[in-house]
Amino acid sequence: MPVRLHELAHCRAGDKGNVATLSVIPYAPADYPLLVRELTADRVRTQLARYVDGDVLRYELPLLPALQFVCTGIRDGGVTTSLALDTHGKSLSSRLLALELP
Amino acid sequence: MRTVRIGAGAGFAGDRLEPAVELAERAGLADVVLECLAERTIALGQQRRLADPAAGHDPRLLARFERLLPAALARDVRVITNMGAANPLRAGRVTRDLVARLGSSARVGVVTGDDVLDRLDLDTPALEDGLPLRAHGEVVAANAYLGADAVLPALEAGAQVVVTGRVADPSLFLAPLAHRLGRDLADPGFAAAGTLVGHLLECAGQLTGGYFADPGVKDVPGLADLGFPYADVAADGTAEYGKLPGTGGRLDRATVREQLLYEITDPTGYRTPDVVLDLRGVTVTQVGPDRVRVTGARGRPRPGTLKVSVGYRAGHKVEAEISYSGPCADRRAALAADVLAARLAGLPVRPRIDVLGVVPPDADEHAECRVRVAALSADAGVLDTVGHEVEALYTNGPAGGGGVRVFTGEVVGVVSTLVPRSTVTPAVTILGVGDARPAA
Secondary structure, three states: OOEEHHHHEEEEEEEEOOEEEEEEEEOOHHHHHHHHHHOOHHHHHHHOOOOEOOOEEEEEEOOOOEEEEEEEOEOOOOOOOOOOOOOOOOOHHHHHHOOEEO | OOEEEEEEEEOOOOOOOHHHHHHHHHOOOOEEEEOOOOOOHHHHHHHHHHHOOOOOOOOOHHHHHHHHHHHHHHOOOEEEEOOOOOOHHHHHHHHHHHHHHOOOOOOEEEEEOOEOHHHOOOOOEOOOOOOEHHHHOOEEEEEEOEOHHHHHHHHHOOOOEEEEOOEOOOHHHHHHHHHHHOOOOOOHHHHHHHHHHHHHHOOHHHHOOOOOOEOOOEOOOOHHHEOOEEEEEEOOOOEEEEEOOOOEOOOOHHHHHHHHOOOOOOOOOEEOOOOEEEOOOOEEEEEEOOEEEEEOOEEEOOOOEEEEEEEEEEEEEEEEEEEEEOOOHHHHHHHHHHHHHHHHOOOOOOOEEEEEEEOOOOOHHHOEEEEEEEEEEOOHHHHHHHHHHHHOHHHHOOOOOEEEEEEEEEEEEEEEEEEEHHHOOOEEEEEOHHHOOOOO
16 A cells, blocks of 8 residues: 655755755654665655756664755756746655655 | 853844844843855845945845844843855944944954955866856855854954854854853864754754644644744753744754754765764754753864855846636646747747646636746847747737736856865954944
8 A cells, every 4th residue: 555755754855056955754753664665765866856867865864763865966956047936946845755655 | 050042043034033032032042143144145145245335245134133133232142143145344334333323332243254256266166067167157256164263253352243254054053152161163072062053043943843834744833923943052062952932833853853954965974164063873852842952963073175155147047927717727828838838949048838836627717827937048138038928928829818927137156166274264353333433
């Protein structure tokens, strides 16, 4: 039964130049191993493929617990030169939460 | 153990004014820090300064300080801010004159030295794409991220208000903490702990429930009256975070964890001018209502290079829009987008064309869609054509289009580079009320 990430976790996007950061924080710590197993960097890159050109790095922070994704190469460029409506890419957090996990 | 209470009075240039005044009046703060300089803000300030030498600092500086300084100075709350932006000395003089008008003799410290435009090697590669800086366009601004060591001399000289240009956000907090607690910035353990305090507080309301609410999933009580956070920091760097009773918002493990990772590009070694911060050992504990303890920051010695934000002229941007509503609004908007793509195809520009809006499947009477075209070019004529073709949809496009708006503006692009620390020389100027004179 697929589950939407929005039901399991919250997320905040940040931006540094053409790099986007996305934290994924489970509401229930017990869901952290599921996220570690299923929410791979590849799956995040596929979900955000319209927006992200470069590599997606994943960091595991089990003490918090949380995952941190660092997306390099935002397709629209940095905040001033982007042609997108959301030039910061802040709404990428909600785009990511739309992802369905198997 | 003795603790120092430090508050966050602004998290960006456009932040609200009231929560800072509330904190200064009621929280018993030692220091309040107002972080008002996003990555692009200083380049925009340089752009304004080029047009007018008296401009370039935060345009809201005076309005913000007219509200905050009476409350802060009356209670000996020290104020530290980067609202100097691209013109810290001018910002300092404006502040000094306001302090004099308020009848106070408080000293104003100004931190300069971040502007390195005159010594930047334009053949240095940009971190983003490896191309030489000069290849991006005419460089108009270069500002190094100064650290807490640049701010400390102003505090040691007794400044009650400190105005800076580009200083790394957490360093604005680390400096007063080191000064109040008598700690050495060269100690990576303390620098890490103080940097973590600064990182958590620097976005102000983002720690207390701002930028967090998702109704029904993550609710935030009293969002309209969101209060800003403070931290009680002990000499060993341990910190507890709180907010004023009676203010809106929430401060708990969830809000803190979101802010903890915000804009962190490497949680194992996040580089600031003061320390390389490792967040892997951080734990977040709720110790009371709206009261959270955060511990476990580790640090490695500060890097030998400083990051420099470089602003360059990237041309102009046009954004043009038109609306469609009612039955089949989505199809008429899509047709308009296709027509625009065909009419703009011959231009030497790559426009981005989006159809925005919501079309509920069961309520198409309420559908409203907006076609948006954006383009970036150094050629004003090309951008004029883009805007004109959107306007021309009135009588040359699908039925019922309305509400055309066309916006154009100059774009300052931002790339980054690194320079050796030795090439940057911070300086502090103390402005006293005794030498007040009309600002030059």
